[in-house]
Amino acid sequence: MDDNEDRPLDPAAALALVASQQDDFERRQARSVPWILLAWGIVWVVGFLALWSIDALRPAFALPAPIAIGIFTGLMVAGVVVSAILGIRMGRGFRSTPAAAFTGKVFGITCSAGFVAVYLLGAALLQHGMPRDVANVLFPVLFILLVALMYVMAGAIWHVKPAVALGTWIAVVALVGAFVGYPHLYLLFALAGGGVFLIGAVVMATWARTGRLKGLNG
Amino acid sequence: MTDLDPVIHAQARLRIVAALATLDEGESITFPRLQELLDMTAGNLSTHLRKLEDADYVVVEKAHAGRTPVTYLALTKRGRRAFEDYTDALRALLEGAP
Structure with missing residues (x-):
């Protein structure tokens, strides 16, 4: 037994230890969050710049649409x-309550089902004669609004305020994009959308790496 | 002076209980994951867990993931209450101090 670990604490030190231990415990669990945000930052920046390059820089440069869409889709799959x-x-080693497992499952399924629903809605509208230039705005804006909504909901369910802020920002970006229109909404999504994930990655990495308990290795 | 719960009022056990108290009621964590997140040695963690288990503050549940045995840990109701009483007592002591 380690005597050092068993020495009595004065009340202030004990309360401080409780706070720093709980904080450290949560930081350590969130260690992969910066990497997830970094991955999405790269997906958004590179993916949307590829889509933007289909038409935005004509006649100087034009990325063939199948290549651009291939890059975008490939990156999205990689991000997922x-x-x-x-x-x-991150979740390994934890066993949640049936209620929490239910929440997680419904959230996950709603997320995937939402993307399929948006896609089907778009397909239906195209069938009813929606012009291509409207579709070029509607599809990305709806998808991004859905992403924004899921971030806000995740923040509300699991009490993560930065996720609410991120979702709100992405929703604003999506709506501004709707007014900007094709093709420059993709530039906006790459910079203002992808950029915020990259900033988030740096912020989270800083948070996850500071304030660790020191000299308490058992 | 209020007596502080001697089971909790020791650095290693306080860290374990504080960490377990962040879990939702009904949620549990495996031994190796708790060890990793607390950055304690297995021997040290199990020594202190045994004391907490003896006081009925921690429940140790042996389950199986396929063929591998898995040990899940969580605070008992009694343990959660003891931790709350303990932190309340600390705050009371600090407020009472000049």
Whole structure:
């Protein structure tokens, strides 16, 4: 037994230890969050710049649409895979209550179902003769609004204020994008959307790396 | 002076209980994950967990994930209450201090 670990504490030191231990415990659990945000930052910046490059820089440069869409889709899939792997890693070793597991499951399914629903809505509107230039605005804006909503909801459910702020910001970006229109809404999404994920990654990395308990290794 | 709960009022056990108190009621954590997040040695953690288990503050549940045995840990109701009483007592002591 370690005597050092068992020495009595004065009340102030004990309260301070409770606070720093609880803070440290949560920081350590959130260690993968900066990487998830970094992944999404790269996906948004590079993916939306690729879509922007289809038409925005003509006649000087034009990225062929199939290549741009391929880059965008590939990055989105990679983003989902990276977040899923890191998310599972962060949650490992924890067994939640049935109620919390239910919340998580409904949230996850709503997220995926929401994307399918937006896609189907768009397909239906195209069938009813929605012009291409309207579709070019509607699809990305609706998808991004859905992402924004899920961030806000996640923040509300799991009490993560930065997620509420991030979701709100993304919603504003999406709506501004709707007014900006094609093709420059993609530039906006790359910079104002992707940029905020990159800033978030730096902020979270700083938070996760500071204020660790020192000299308390058991 | 109020007597502070001797089971909790020791650095290592206070850290364990404080960490477990951040879990929701009904939520539990495996031994290796708790060890990793607390940055304690396995021996030290199990020594103190045994004391907490003896006081009925922590419940240790052996489950199986496939063929591998997994040990889940959580505060009992009694443990959660003891932790709250303990922090209340600390605050009372500090307020009472000149």
